[in-house]
Amino acid sequence: MKAYLAMQPGGPESLRLIETDKPIPGPEEVLVRVAAIGVNRVDAMQRSGAYPPPRGANNILGVECAGEVVGTGEQVETPSVGTRVIALVPAGAYAEFVAVHYSHTVETPADWTDAQAAAVIETFCTAHETVFELGRLKPGERALIHAVGSAVGSTAVRMASLRGAEVIGTAGSTEKVAQGLSIGARHVINYKEVDFAEELLRIWPEGVDFIEDFVGPAYFSRHLKVARWLGRITMVGLLSQGASNTDTAPIIGKRLSINGFTLRPQSIAEKTAIVGRFRDIWMPELSAGSIAPIIYAEVPFEQAEESHRIIEENRNFGKVILTI
Structure with missing residues (x-):
């Protein structure tokens, strides 16, 4: 699969699109085919060397995405293969596939685009x-x-x-x-x-x-x-x-x-509780249209460097999304 790494700390130009192995989901994980990725300041901080990924996480950038479940671990009952999901991940979202704990996913509303879905979970949590x-x-x-x-x-x-x-x-x-x-x-x-x-x-x-x-x-x-x-x-x-x-x-x-507060390094159990509150409190509001994500720009996956420039130059009002 294709994925983004920062090969060495630096500016947006240090991002590199590489070929790497597709992840294998663990017993409590699902494998998601990524369709859209939320770009966050934490991604730029990791790229610059100011915010390393948590212990045990890979070096692929990205903490949230949306896509479709294409595989599940042996202990996972839901979400099932074929379900569109929003996912909160400790690392690895800037890729064509990502493995994520099943409890850190939320089903995407049927009438949402993947870009809408990729704009909410990290920000709203x-x-x-x-x-x-x-x-x-x-x-x-x-x-x-x-x-x-x-x-x-x-x-x-x-x-x-x-x-x-x-x-x-x-x-x-x-x-x-x-x-x-x-x-x-x-x-x-x-x-x-x-x-x-x-x-x-x-x-x-x-x-x-x-x-x-x-x-x-x-x-x-x-x-x-x-x-x-x-x-x-x-x-x-x-x-x-x-x-x-x-x-x-x-x-x-x-x-x-x-x-x-920082979200990324929290434990699986802590994030499960956080995602649960998001699902129970804000997904009904989002589904009803009482509140909606503000998307500033959708940028093609191959132009991740530009997405980081937008964030670092404070050009955006709202979310920047990478689309695959």
């Missing part, structure tokens, strides 16, 4: 776990969600709005500010034009109940400033690097809760 499970966001509360143009950011905005929260977001262009407002954010701040914390406190002087943090150290002190009493912060990315020289007294004084 991450957004739900960070905003609602760790962030405990409730109706009527106020949330700061950064990077509203990113796949997870745009999903988190729509989820929070759908559940009755008020959202203030950040974006780096006038176009993305407008797009963020169009998907449910009450306010969107262009962080390249103003200090987002000062502007947020001008709009909402009492601050926010929840913060979805993709940035890390560079924003940490400002997050402590804008978080209100009993506020929650979920750290889900590190777009900035290094240490944060921050007065941590507000954590105690406001009784703040700070959690970290």
